[in-house]
Amino acid sequence: MKSVLSLRDVTLDYPDGGTTLRALDRVSLDLAAGTFLALLGPSGSGKSSLLAVAATLIRPSSGTVLVAGQDAGSLTDAGRSALRRDRIGIIFQQPNLLPSLTAVEQLLLAAHLRGEQPRQARERAGTLLDRVGLAAAGDRRPHQLSGGQRQRVNIARALMADPALLLVDEPTAALDQQRSGDIVRLLREVTDEFGVATLMVTHDADLVPHTDAVASMADGRLSLGALQSAQ
Ligand code: ADP
Ligand code: MG
Numbered sequence: 095m096k097s098v099l100s101l102r103d104v105t106l107d108y109p110d111g112g113t114t115l116r117a118l119d120r121v122s123l124d125l126a127a128g129t130f131l132a133l134l135g136p137s138g139s140g141k142s143s144l145l146a147v148a149a150t151l152i153r154p155s156s157g158t159v160l161v162a163g164q165d166a167g168s169l170t171d172a173g174r175s176a177l178r179r180d181r182i183g184i185i186f187q188q189p190n191l192l193p194s195l196t197a198v199e200q201l202l203l204a205a206h207l208r209g210e211q212p213r214q215a216r217e218r219a220g221t222l223l224d225r226v227g228l229a230a231a232g233d234r235r236p237h238q239l240s241g242g243q244r245q246r247v248n249i250a251r252a253l254m255a256d257p258a259l260l261l262v263d264e265p266t267a268a269l270d271q272q273r274s275g276d277i278v279r280l281l282r283e284v285t286d287e288f289g290v291a292t293l294m295v296t297h298d299a300d301l302v303p304h305t306d307a308v309a310s311m312a313d314g315r316l317s318l319g320a321l322q323s324a325q
Contacts, residue, residue: 098291099125104157117143119314125291135311141295150174162258183252187264198232222250242273262294
């Protein structure tokens with residue numbers, strides 16, 4: 095199957111005083127549509143850097159990043175923004191919802207910024223909120239939602255654009271075990287139903303059974319299929 099995300103020999107160096115810190119060291123990875131990959135590894139091993147590179151938010155020092163068939167390195171800043179907006183859903187630990195907007199408005203704002211037809215956007219927002227179990231909570235603002243519900247809004251918002259790739263960084267770090275299980279099951283379901291390729295960084299090895307495969311990072315290097323302690 096064709097890869098939605100393809101990383102080839104990706105190296106990322108951060109300037110560090112007079113020298114450099116190698117956050118990613120020749121990372122290669124292929125992720126197909128409908129595949130859910132967990133990425134484990136200790137703090138500082140490069141997991142968030144890998145997500146930022148896959149999200150085209152950071153340009154690697156060398157190597158190739160292909161998302162939905164587009165070579166991020168050959169795109170302009172505007173081209174990469176468009177790729178993110180249209181093809182990539184990003185879900186971080188903190189949902190970053192706007193405090194003054196209702197759940198449905200969080201989703202509509204994203205669609206508005208993409209220039210979508212309001213009526214279609216409203217319909218899709220309703221369908222997605224229903225899908226994540228928030229059919230009755232569309233008019234609630236973030237402070238009226240639980241942590242788990244906020245993360246569901248975040249997931250629904252990330253799906254608004256019908257992305258090819260979902261990048262998820264520690265989505266359950268602020269949740270208890272039961273809610274963490276619920277969120278990762280939801281990510282499993284939407285990966286299947288929407289045919290997205292999902293890459294989820296987690297510290298929680300209990301979540302791994304819900305995924306198709308596991309990769310681990312250590313010192314900027316990626317190993318596929320190796321389940322090491324997440325710490
Ligand atoms: P993880 O998500 O696995 O904890 P990160 O990708 O955040 O790891 O970080 C990998 C390494 O890169 C760490 O040593 C971290 O200190 C360093 N690092 C991350 N972001 C930056 C940055 N913006 N500037 C300099 N160093 C960074
Ligand atoms: Mg991180």
